Amino acid sequence: xxxxxxxxxxIPTISLFIICLFITAALAVTNAxxxxxxxxxxxxxxxxxxxxxxxxxxxxxxxxxxxxxxIYKGLDENSQTVGYAISSVASGYxxxxxxxxGINDGKIIGIDVYYNDDETPGLGKNTSNESFTSQFKGxxxxxxxxxxxxxxxxxxxxxxxxxxxxxxxxVIDAVNKACDIYHQEVGGEQ
Amino acid sequence: MATKSYMQEFTKGIIKENxxxxxxxxxxxxxxxxxxxxxxxxxxxxxxxxxxxxxxxISMLRKVIPDKVRIPAYITIIAGFVTIVQMIVKAFxxxxxxxxxxxxxxxxxxxxxxxxxxMYASKNPVFPSILDGLGMGVGFTAALLCMGIIRELLGxxxxxxxxxxPVQILIFILPPGGFFVFGMLIAIANKLNSKAGKKVVDSxxxxxxxxxxxxxFACEKENCENSDxxxxxxxx
Amino acid sequence: MLVKSxxxxxxxxxxxxxxxxxxxxxxxxxxxxxxxxxxAVGMSVAVTFVMVLATAVTFPIYQYLLxxxxxxxxxxxxxxxxxxxxxxxxxxxxxxxxxxxxxxLGVYLPLITTNCAILGVTMLVLQKVDTTTAYTxxxxxxxxxxxxxxxxxxxxxxxxxxVRSRIETADIPKSLKGLPITLVAASLVALSFLGFSGFVDKxxxxx
Numbered sequence: 357x358x359x360x361x362x363x364x365x366x367i368p369t370i371s372l373f374i375i376c377l378f379i380t381a382a383l384a385v386t387n388a389x390x391x392x393x394x395x396x397x398x399x400x401x402x403x404x405x406x407x408x409x410x411x412x413x414x415x416x417x418x419x420x421x422x423x424x425x426x427i428y429k430g431l432d433e434n435s436q437t438v439g440y441a442i443s444s445v446a447s448g449y450x451x452x453x454x455x456x457x458g459i460n461d462g463k464i465i466g467i468d469v470y471y472n473d474d475e476t477p478g479l480g481k482n483t484s485n486e487s488f489t490s491q492f493k494g495x496x497x498x499x500x501x502x503x504x505x506x507x508x509x510x511x512x513x514x515x516x517x518x519x520x521x522x523x524x525x526x527v528i529d530a531v532n533k534a535c536d537i538y539h540q541e542v543g544g545e546q
Numbered sequence: 547m548a549t550k551s552y553m554q555e556f557t558k559g560i561i562k563e564n565x566x567x568x569x570x571x572x573x574x575x576x577x578x579x580x581x582x583x584x585x586x587x588x589x590x591x592x593x594x595x596x597x598x599x600x601x602x603x604i605s606m607l608r609k610v611i612p613d614k615v616r617i618p619a620y621i622t623i624i625a626g627f628v629t630i631v632q633m634i635v636k637a638f639x640x641x642x643x644x645x646x647x648x649x650x651x652x653x654x655x656x657x658x659x660x661x662x663x664x665m666y667a668s669k670n671p672v673f674p675s676i677l678d679g680l681g682m683g684v685g686f687t688a689a690l691l692c693m694g695i696i697r698e699l700l701g702x703x704x705x706x707x708x709x710x711x712p713v714q715i716l717i718f719i720l721p722p723g724g725f726f727v728f729g730m731l732i733a734i735a736n737k738l739n740s741k742a743g744k745k746v747v748d749s750x751x752x753x754x755x756x757x758x759x760x761x762x763f764a765c766e767k768e769n770c771e772n773s774d775x776x777x778x779x780x781x782x
Numbered sequence: 783m784l785v786k787s788x789x790x791x792x793x794x795x796x797x798x799x800x801x802x803x804x805x806x807x808x809x810x811x812x813x814x815x816x817x818x819x820x821x822a823v824g825m826s827v828a829v830t831f832v833m834v835l836a837t838a839v840t841f842p843i844y845q846y847l848l849x850x851x852x853x854x855x856x857x858x859x860x861x862x863x864x865x866x867x868x869x870x871x872x873x874x875x876x877x878x879x880x881x882x883x884x885x886x887l888g889v890y891l892p893l894i895t896t897n898c899a900i901l902g903v904t905m906l907v908l909q910k911v912d913t914t915t916a917y918t919x920x921x922x923x924x925x926x927x928x929x930x931x932x933x934x935x936x937x938x939x940x941x942x943x944x945v946r947s948r949i950e951t952a953d954i955p956k957s958l959k960g961l962p963i964t965l966v967a968a969s970l971v972a973l974s975f976l977g978f979s980g981f982v983d984k985x986x987x988x989x
Contacts, residue, residue, distance in 0.1 A: 394640075474647065477581040478701055629859060
């Protein structure tokens with residue numbers, strides 16, 4: 357067998373290496389330009405979500421990061437606590453579902469499903485619709501919420517989105533987690 | 547003369563050699579992201595941007611890149627542009643990034659892009675290559691948009707989020723609906739092509755950039771000398 | 783609990799999150815090499831093998847090399863080059879040391895580099911790694927998921943090869959012949975997989 361000569365190996369290797377080097381440099385530059393903007397966007401989507409579930413608050417202050425989520429204290433102009441916004445995560449049909457829950461005085465004042473893009477469009481994605489999320493308003497936070505199909509009793513139940521029981525349950529699961537975090541961190545203080 | 551041929555470079559990708567409906571390339575994103583018309587546009591524009599940039603750079607470097615390492619070199623260049631596009635989308639259109647999800651980075655293995663690099667940009671000067679990329683990209687976007695509008699209209703009763711019909715046939719936005727609508731569109735394209743007396747596609751392999759690699763082994767192995775159909779394909 | 787979650791990840795990857803029929807990854811080989819059962823099986827086994835191997839290599843590289851150095855943005859380019867390199871390496875090793883296996887699987891290897899299912903699996907398992915939740919994927923989960931994805935690919939290919947052998951003899955309208963009828967058949971197979979939705983969660987509840 358003929359031995360490959362130096363040039364035959366060296367030139368392709370070095371040219372591939374140079375291409376890689378250039379591309380990586382281009383990526384590093386783009387990353388440097390866009391990374392702050394990307395971080396801002398991510399923070400913004402959470403911020404907007406906190407505003408939705410806790411509309412009276414003017415600013416938010418991180419209380420604690422727990423294993424299940426983060427709890428923020430909502431403050432008005434006079435630095436009075438007007439509620440808590442808690443972010444929590446549960447696994448839905450296609451991936452993670454991220455929910456922001458607003459709680460004040462042991463009552464849920466609103467929820468917002470701020471990430472459910474891994475769910476099926478037209479089915480699980482409808483969990484972020486007002487018609488589903490508004491059902492949580494006014495439920496109490498010290499008793500767990502269930503899907504009405506599973507539980508015939510009164511009170512703590514919501515109707516699942518049609519044909520999307522798994523996604524709906526994931527949202528409920530996340531809200532229940534948020535309630536647990538609220539009780540651990542805030543408890544009866546308020 | 548020159549303007550006319552440039553025009554042809556651009557328009558051939560839109561109708562005559564439409565990458566999705568005539569060459570059957572890039573099937574994965576075609577099926578996956580067409581659950582709504584706006585997703586289809588987002589995907590189409592992102593892929594077009596990558597296609598134009600990679601075609602331009604590959605065409606520029608076509609005399610420098612050694613033949614032996616040309617495929618890895620193309621893949622590196624394409625991956626670089628895909629990442630740049632991904633970062634730009636993340637920074638300036640985060641909602642599109644969320645809805646396209648994994649399919650945005652997967653543009654890198656979209657066979658339209660590697661296919662055009664191998665078949666066109668590596669043999670032609672820069673300007674026609676850019677036009678070819680633009681034409682193919684527009685053709686890809688048009689086919690995606692067509693799928694997206696049909697699936698969104700039938701599946702959610704909306705187009706671009708605007709309610710048009712009151713019924714929702716959910717199955718169309720679920721995976722089976724994707725296969726079905728795509729099948730029907732290709733049937734229509736085949737019908738039109740056969741009326742015009744043109745060749746009809748019957749396998750996803752004909753336009754595949756790797757088909758040469760496949761053909762040699764598939765024929766040895768399967769004794770399929772006469773059948774172009776059973777050429778093992780891949781790349782998507 | 784760990785075994786339970788691993789089994790659930792494995793089953794989910796085959797049935798409810800089937801890469802071909804539910805996530806639309808790897809459609810080209812699915813449509814192209816599913817005509818005969820033996821090529822379908824050969825391709826799927828090669829895909830499974832490369833999937834597990836690629837995940838085994840890319841997972842630690844991403845977690846322990848790219849993320850700590852703030853280089854996560856290089857993910858796409860690094861992964862595709864690793865996969866390309868791995869495939870070449872496997873091909874050379876097989877050719878030299880296990881020629882019999884190379885005969886049956888090696889021919890599919892060059893096609894796999896640019897198969898989106900492989901890159902898709904290596905990236906999707908990393909999306910499930912989220913240290914802030916209890917649903918995080920460990921290295922073991924990632925490997926089991928990619929094995930499941932490969933087996934799911936095999937199941938889909940074998941089923942579809944069966945369906946296609948029936949189509950061969952059927953009388954089909956002229957303009958539907960070839961690819962269109964294949965896609966309609968794929969649609970029906972995908973429909974049957976919809977029936978699995980929620981199945982794994984019911985079977986193995988994790989809460």
